[in-house]
Amino acid sequence: MYSAAVRDHFANPRNTGSIEQPDGQARVDSPVHNDRVDLMIRVQDGRLAEIKYRVLGCVAAIASSSMTSVLATGLTLDEALALTPEQVAEALGGLPEGKLACSVLAPEALRLAIADYRARQP
Amino acid sequence: MCDRIYLDHSATTPLRPEALEAMLPYFADIAGNSSSLHADGQRAKQALDAARESVAEALGATPREILFTGGGTEGDNLAILGVTEALKQRGHHIITSAIEHPAVLRTCEWLETRGLEVTYLPVDADGIVDLATLRASLRPDTVLVSIMLANNEVGAVQPMAKIADLAHQHGVLVHTDAVQAMGKMPVNVDHLGVDLLTLTAHKFCGPKGCGALFVRKGTPLEPITYGGHQERSLRPGTQNIPGIVGLATALRLAINELPAQSTRLAALRDRLQATILTSIPHVKVNCAAPPRLPNILNVSFAEVDGEALLMALDMRGISVSTGSACAAGANEPSHVLEALGLAPEWLQGAIRISLGRTTTNEDIDDVLAALQQDVPRLRALATGA
Numbered sequence: 001m002y003s004a005a006v007r008d009h010f011a012n013p014r015n016t017g018s019i020e021q022p023d024g025q026a027r028v029d030s031p032v033h034n035d036r037v038d039l040m041i042r043v044q045d046g047r048l049a050e051i052k053y054r055v056l057g058c059v060a061a062i063a064s065s066s067m068t069s070v071l072a073t074g075l076t077l078d079e080a081l082a083l084t085p086e087q088v089a090e091a092l093g094g095l096p097e098g099k100l101a102c103s104v105l106a107p108e109a110l111r112l113a114i115a116d117y118r119a120r121q122p
Numbered sequence: 123m124c125d126r127i128y129l130d131h132s133a134t135t136p137l138r139p140e141a142l143e144a145m146l147p148y149f150a151d152i153a154g155n156s157s158s159l160h161a162d163g164q165r166a167k168q169a170l171d172a173a174r175e176s177v178a179e180a181l182g183a184t185p186r187e188i189l190f191t192g193g194g195t196e197g198d199n200l201a202i203l204g205v206t207e208a209l210k211q212r213g214h215h216i217i218t219s220a221i222e223h224p225a226v227l228r229t230c231e232w233l234e235t236r237g238l239e240v241t242y243l244p245v246d247a248d249g250i251v252d253l254a255t256l257r258a259s260l261r262p263d264t265v266l267v268s269i270m271l272a273n274n275e276v277g278a279v280q281p282m283a284k285i286a287d288l289a290h291q292h293g294v295l296v297h298t299d300a301v302q303a304m305g306k307m308p309v310n311v312d313h314l315g316v317d318l319l320t321l322t323a324h325k326f327c328g329p330k331g332c333g334a335l336f337v338r339k340g341t342p343l344e345p346i347t348y349g350g351h352q353e354r355s356l357r358p359g360t361q362n363i364p365g366i367v368g369l370a371t372a373l374r375l376a377i378n379e380l381p382a383q384s385t386r387l388a389a390l391r392d393r394l395q396a397t398i399l400t401s402i403p404h405v406k407v408n409c410a411a412p413p414r415l416p417n418i419l420n421v422s423f424a425e426v427d428g429e430a431l432l433m434a435l436d437m438r439g440i441s442v443s444t445g446s447a448c449a450a451g452a453n454e455p456s457h458v459l460e461a462l463g464l465a466p467e468w469l470q471g472a473i474r475i476s477l478g479r480t481t482t483n484e485d486i487d488d489v490l491a492a493l494q495q496d497v498p499r500l501r502a503l504a505t506g507a
Contacts, residue, residue, distance in 0.1 A: 008241075010434075011434075011437055016466060033455075036504075055504060056470075058427045058430055059429055059430050059433045
């Protein structure tokens with residue numbers, strides 16, 4: 001049912017944990033499934049130097065959080081804002097129907113963390 | 123199931139070798155149509171008759187009261203649609219419970235679109251239907267009460283004899299979906315007092331695609347499919363003789379082994395439950411209070427997603443479930459656990475571990491060791507702790 005890439009990112013999620021003094025952070029909750037993603041970023045020279053997250057959710061939620069962090073690390077903030085759940089799902093070799101909703105959490109948390117970073121700038 | 127640890131016996135069970143062996147001659151060697159007059163047909167008919175007698179005896183019924191079907195879903199559909207059609211002049215109200223299998227719930231919902239009224243009885247935190255609520259729900263136009271004997275997700279066993287007694291006092295027929303209960307607890311149609319009872323072979327190590335419906339003598343029932351005279355024209359179509367032989371063989375063996383197996387499985391389940399509770403914090407056993415089936419443990423882990431835990435165990439070669447396999451992938455909370463009134467965190471972190479006759483002590487040790495590693499790992503992912 002799940003692709004090899006989804007299984008890999010679920011079994012060995014990349015960039016997990018938190019950043020001690022993040023430049024931006026956000027939490028997204030999914031009220032329906034009790035899922036949540038807590039995401040933190042460190043910004044250097046206008047690029048995402050580091051992304052860390054905590055995730056409570058299904059296989060798709062965990063794998064898409066991992067893949068979001070992998071795809072977005074190194075991007076400029078505007079490039080990262082353009083990252084869509086569909087791109088994350090595609091990079092994972094697709095997600096089962098009905099699981100696309102679970103891949104929305106991490107890109108949304110990333111978008112909000114970047115907004116949080118920008119709001120903190122003088 | 124190869125070298126994997128299969129702990130999903132409530133979803134289905136592996137065919138037992140004795141049933142397979144009993145079935146084999148009826149695929150090619152004795153392959154007549156049991157409705158044919160010639161010797162080939164009559165040999166198949168003999169097997170059909172013997173199987174019907176054996177199933178009837180197992181249930182405390184007479185052979186004429188047993189209809190062979192294509193499985194649990196078909197049996198539930200035939201019972202509910204067949205009785206409501208037969209009694210449509212008498213009334214348009216049926217009563218069921220909120221925790222039924224989709225084979226019953228979706229059938230009832232379809233009947234609602236055809237103008238029938240359905241009452242879905244709530245259950246308490248232990249998954250049991252309240253008799254006072256049932257009594258209050260019975261109306262002059264009620265034609266059927268359909269309540270499962272044992273629940274497939276949590277194992278809760280309903281007070282079926284009392285339910286049937288109450289319904290009969292109001293002149294209402296009673297159907298029970300005994301698909302999960304069969305082979306896990308004593309099932310006798312007279313002790314239960316039911317008028318119709320559904321069972322399916324693959325839940326007690328028989329073949330898939332073959333079931334039976336008990337229909338008490340005199341119970342009004344219309345067919346839902348039309349064709350030949352097989353199964354008293356109530357389930358027309360050439361009978362699945364290998365499947366029926368396999369069903370009867372597996373059922374006879376399951377009932378012979380029931381006292382020993384139910385004690386053995388309850389002990390394994392209780393050890394599993396007790397060790398989980400003492401070795402992993404923030405755990406809730408769902409429907410822990412008896413009466414429940416001896417082989418099902420439904421347990422919720424806070425700050426873990428059930429599907430994620432299922433997959434983590436799967437990667438170690440252990441098969442469990444998040445609820446009913448029919449709902450898997452739907453990504454919706456279990457309607458059974460919701461009906462128990464579970465908080466969202468417990469709904470999210472629930473898995474069902476269901477044991478069977480092939481389950482060993484070592485299987486329990488292995489799933490415990492896996493849970494003791496995977497639950498903390500997934501929690502750390504969620505909390506960073």
